[in-house]
Amino acid sequence: MEEKTKDSIIQATYELLKHKDMNSISIREIAAKANVNVATISYYFGGKAQLFSYLMESYWADLIELCNELIARQEITKEDSYEFCMRFMKKQMNSKGMVRSEQIMYQSSEIDSRLGERLKIQFKAFHKIVTTFYQKSKDESVIRAKVIALFSALCFFSYWNETVIPLVGDVDSFMEIYVRQLIDEL
Amino acid sequence: MEEKTKDSIIQATYELLKHKDMNSISIREIAAKANVNVATISYYFGGKAQLFSYLMESYWADLIELCNELIARQEITKEDSYEFCMRFMKKQMNSKGMVRSEQIMYQSSEIDSRLGERLKIQFKAFHKIVTTFYQKSKDESVIRAKVIALFSALCFFSYWNETVIPLVGDVDSFMEIYVRQLIDEL
Numbered sequence: 001m002e003e004k005t006k007d008s009i010i011q012a013t014y015e016l017l018k019h020k021d022m023n024s025i026s027i028r029e030i031a032a033k034a035n036v037n038v039a040t041i042s043y044y045f046g047g048k049a050q051l052f053s054y055l056m057e058s059y060w061a062d063l064i065e066l067c068n069e070l071i072a073r074q075e076i077t078k079e080d081s082y083e084f085c086m087r088f089m090k091k092q093m094n095s096k097g098m099v100r101s102e103q104i105m106y107q108s109s110e111i112d113s114r115l116g117e118r119l120k121i122q123f124k125a126f127h128k129i130v131t132t133f134y135q136k137s138k139d140e141s142v143i144r145a146k147v148i149a150l151f152s153a154l155c156f157f158s159y160w161n162e163t164v165i166p167l168v169g170d171v172d173s174f175m176e177i178y179v180r181q182l183i184d185e186l
Numbered sequence: 187m188e189e190k191t192k193d194s195i196i197q198a199t200y201e202l203l204k205h206k207d208m209n210s211i212s213i214r215e216i217a218a219k220a221n222v223n224v225a226t227i228s229y230y231f232g233g234k235a236q237l238f239s240y241l242m243e244s245y246w247a248d249l250i251e252l253c254n255e256l257i258a259r260q261e262i263t264k265e266d267s268y269e270f271c272m273r274f275m276k277k278q279m280n281s282k283g284m285v286r287s288e289q290i291m292y293q294s295s296e297i298d299s300r301l302g303e304r305l306k307i308q309f310k311a312f313h314k315i316v317t318t319f320y321q322k323s324k325d326e327s328v329i330r331a332k333v334i335a336l337f338s339a340l341c342f343f344s345y346w347n348e349t350v351i352p353l354v355g356d357v358d359s360f361m362e363i364y365v366r367q368l369i370d371e372l
Contacts, residue, residue, distance in 0.1 A: 024209055136371075141355075145364040152342030153335040169327075178331040185322075 006044050008034045013055060017097020022052050052101065059098040060118055063091060067125035078183055081129045085154055085179045092158045099158055126151045133186040146186070153182055192230050194220045199241060203283020208238050238287065245284040246304055249277060253311035264369055267315045271340055271365045278344045285344055312337045319372040332372070339368055 012034035016025045027048045031038045045051040070076065070084050092099055130146045137143070157178065198220035202211045213234045217224045231237040256262065256270050278285055316332045323329070343364065 021207065021209070023207070141360065141363050142367060145360070145367045148343070148364065149335075149339040149368060153338045155345075156338030156342045157334070159341075174327065174331070177327050178334065181328060181331045182335060 002044075005036060005040060009036060009041055009044060009051070010055065013051060014095075014097060017101065021097075022101035027051075056098065056102065059091075059095050059102075063088070064118055064121050066091070067121050070125045071121070071128060076128065076132055078133065081133065082179060082183050084125070084129070085150075085183060086175070089154045089157055089175065089179065092155060096158055099155070122151065123147060129183070130186060133183070150182060150186075154179075188230075191222060191226060195222060195227055195230060195237070196241065199237060200281075200283060203287065207283075208287035213237075242284065242288065245277075245281050245288075249274070250304055250307050252277070253307045256311045257307070257314060262314065262318055264319065267319065268365055268369050270311070270315070271336075271369060272361070275340045275343055275361065275365065278341060282344055285341070308337065309333060315369070316372060319369070336368060336372075340365075 009030065012030050013025070016029060016033060025048075027038055027041055030048075030051070031041055034041075041047075041051060045054060066084065066087055070080070073080065076084075126147045127143070130143055130150065134143070134146050157175070195216065198216050199211070202215060202219060211234075213224055213227055216234075216237070217227055220227075227233075227237060231240060252270065252273055256266070259266065312333045313329070316329055316336065320329065320332050343361070
C-alpha cells in the first residue's frame with residue numbers, strides 16, 4: 001500500500017512535468033492528480049523540493065548505471081554502442097519533463113561537484129564509443145568535438161520529438177535510422 | 187532617450203535570463219536591474235509577457251534572417267556552411283536565457299503554426315547544407331537524420347558551455363574545431 005501511494009505520486013508528477021516545468025507545478029496539483037492529500041506527499045517525500053530531488057536522483061541513477069555498464073566492458077562492438085545509444089535516447093524521451101527541469105536547475109544554480117561527476121561519467125561512455133570507432137584522428141580536441149556532437153545529437157532529439165517530428169514521420173523507425181547513422185558514420 | 191531606456195530594459199532582462207527562467211523573473215527585478223520604474227516597462231512594452239514576447243521575436247528574427255540568407259544563395263561552399271554554423275551557434279551561445287525560455291514555452295504550450303514555420307526555415311537551411319555535402323545517400327530519411335544530428339550538435343552546444351566546458355578548454359578555439367569537423371565530415 002505504501003509503495004503504491006508513493007508510486008502514484010511519482011506518476012502524477014511525471015504526467016504534470018510533460019506540460020509544465022518544475023517551478024510552475026504546485027504540490028496541490030500533484031496531490032489532486034495523484035488523488036492523495038497534500039499531507040501524504042509531505043509524509044512520503046518531505047515536500048515538493050524533496051519530491052523533485054527524488055525524481056531527479058532516480059532519473060540520473062538510471063542514466064549513470066547505463067553508462068557505467070558500458071564503461072565496465074572490456075571491448076565494445078558497434079552493436080553494443082548502438083544499443084547503448086538507443087537506450088540512452090529512449091530514457092531521455094520518456095523523461096522529457098526531467099530533462100527540461102534539469103536545464104532550469106542548471107540555469108539557476110551552480111554546477112556542483114556531484115553534477116560535474118555525473119556529467120563526466122556520461123562523457124566517459126561516449127568517449128569510449130568515439131575512441132573505439134573513430135579512427136580519423138587521435139587528437140584529443142578532435143575526439144572531444146566528436147564526443148560532444150554525438151552526445152548532443154542524442155540529448156537534443158527529445159526536444160525535436162515535440163517540434164520537428166511532423167517532419168520525420170514515424171518516430172520509432174526514424175530513431176533507428178538516426179542512431180544507426182550516428183554510430184556507423186563515426 | 188526613448189531608445190536608450192528601452193535598450194536598458196532589454197539588457198537587464200537578458201542579464202537576468204542568464205540565471206533564471208522567464209517564469210521566475212519578476213517585473214520588479216527587471217525594473218531594479220534596469221534602474222527604471224515598473225511603470226516605465228509597462229509604458230514601453232505593455233507588461234512582462236509582452237516584453238518577453240518582444241525579446242523572443244527579435245531572437246527568432248535574427249536566426250531566421252541568418253537562415254533565409256543561406257537558403258537564398260544559389261550555391262554554397264563549405265566555407266559558407268562553416269560561417270553559417272558558427273554564426274548560428276554563437277547566436278545561441280549569446281542568448282542562453284532565450285534558448286531555455288523557449289524550451290519552457292514549448293513545454294507549456296502547443297507548437298503553433300508560426301513556431302512550426304520558423305522551425306521549418308531552420309530545418310531548410312540545414313537541409314541545404316546536408317544535401318550539398320553529404321553524398322553517401324539520397325534517401326530522404328537518412329538525409330533528415332543527418333539534418334537533425336547537425337542541428338542538434340549546434341543547438342546543444344550552448345548547454346555544454348555551462349556544464350562540460352571545463353572538459354574542453356578554451357571555448358572559442360574549441361568551437362572552431364567543433365564546427366569545422368561537423369561540416370568537413372558530413
